[in-house]
Amino acid sequence: MKQELATGKSIIPGIAEGIAVVSQEPFSFAGEFDRRTGTISNPRSNLFGESLKGKVFVYPYGRGSSCTSAVLAEAIRCCNAPCAIINVQVDPILVIGVLVAEALYSMTIPILGVSQETFRLLHTGDNLIIDAVAGKLYRKESA
């Protein structure tokens, strides 16, 4: 069973399914993420040590650092990246990282932009299906 949660804006098209990790705080892949292990490396974050590998990573918006693109592209190359990203406000630096991974390795992850209201509906542990082709977001419910 899947329940349609909301529509969103497809920033990078693609379809993915995974368990959500939701951060209420803004996030930077440069400096807060270990691309070698795929875990959150900021000791001040309450998600410290949490693995993002293969997860649907949900956070409101990016904290800026110009290295984000390179770190995300590297994480995608090493298969340590989330399987999808959901943001309220999508940082172009993030998008460029995905585009470059696609150009180099033909590997990509979908990015979906959602409203603040939709963001509030999402919780760590939710089983989500992201359709960033049609711009739709589903929650999968155990039968």
Next chain:
Amino acid sequence: MRLRDDERKMLQGYHGEGVAIAMSVMVKLGQIYNAEEMIPISMAHIDGCVYTLGQAALDFAEKLADTGARVCVPTTLNMGARDITRWQEFRIPLDYAQGCQRMEQAYLKMGAIPTWTCTPYLQGIIPHFGEHIAWAESNAIAYANSVIGARTARYGDFADICAALTGRVPKFSLHLSSHRRGEMLFKLPPANRIDFNDDSLYPVIGYIVGSIALDRVPVIDGIPKNITADQLKAIGAAAASSGNVALFHIIGVTPEATTYEDAFQGKEPVDIIVIGEKELHETHTRLSTVEEGKADLVTIGCPHASFTEFEQLNRLLARRRIREGVEFWVTSNRVVYSWLEQTGLLESLKSSGIKVMTDSCILSGPYIEHWGFKLAVTNSAKFAHYAHKQINVIFGSLEKCVDAAIKGEVRKSET
């Protein structure tokens, strides 16, 4: 987004695969921002040329270079991860140096100028007022937009070289006059209450402004007109570290803020922040992780030191030698370095025990881990901000840095 014929041809591969990839990245960037069209740029500064970011960054540079793509505007390079001529002296491992070299070669093959500095504006290849450029490196972006009045968005890794290869950027962000309007007003205490000759004041002001403004455009009021280029550099670097400040105005100083009305484009600020002496003092203190200790690294030149800063350092050293066991590193670029050689300043600094590192940056290479530094003393808020995670830091004026180097320690009463 509307594309002109020549832009569409780039996208379709008429100019090779590298340019096509670069154009597709630029077009996507424009689409996300709902840009109506592209605009030509006349200069680029590349930040993605540092070999610390992993294999993907190297793969991207080599892939573009291998397609034969070349930059179509004058393109300067940010610092890399090693001092290209003296890397062994700074204990860079061979395999790491080889990685750096591949990265350097890729960007040089694409026709970039080997400036290797985060302060391209200190060595002569600079834009003019109102010129559209694509610069990366947050302190350089802040300086170009704010002090020179050139126009660049916050470009980062990959987008920077894509702009250099296509000579185009989306018409968005700080390229548009409306986005350059001041949004928040920061008021400083009067000149009789704070010491504007204290060089540690400027990074502190920048740090406070950045941490409150985040990505809005701050306007600072109350700074003396005779503020120096080094002090402006320190404000921008700090504001771009604690926040995402890419443009700031200083009333009566920076070119788009000759008056209050100019700075806010005839509108009113959305917020007015009064910075008191207390906040200045607290922020100064907060930039240090400890109050005292035995210093094993003293470092200035973040962003890269100007010739004037070397002169001040030499004057403060007054021919004294720094203490055994302390490393004193100044990071800068080769243009400034050649001036140090020509004037004899380099010899003087060396005889005091100072090491000058060019082409590189302590935080961009594996220096701290390879030297095992525990406590760094610096006059840079940017260095203090980013070094926190790796090492203890004490922040202070240039004079404090010199004092720490001579004594080999900082005592609480002195910080």
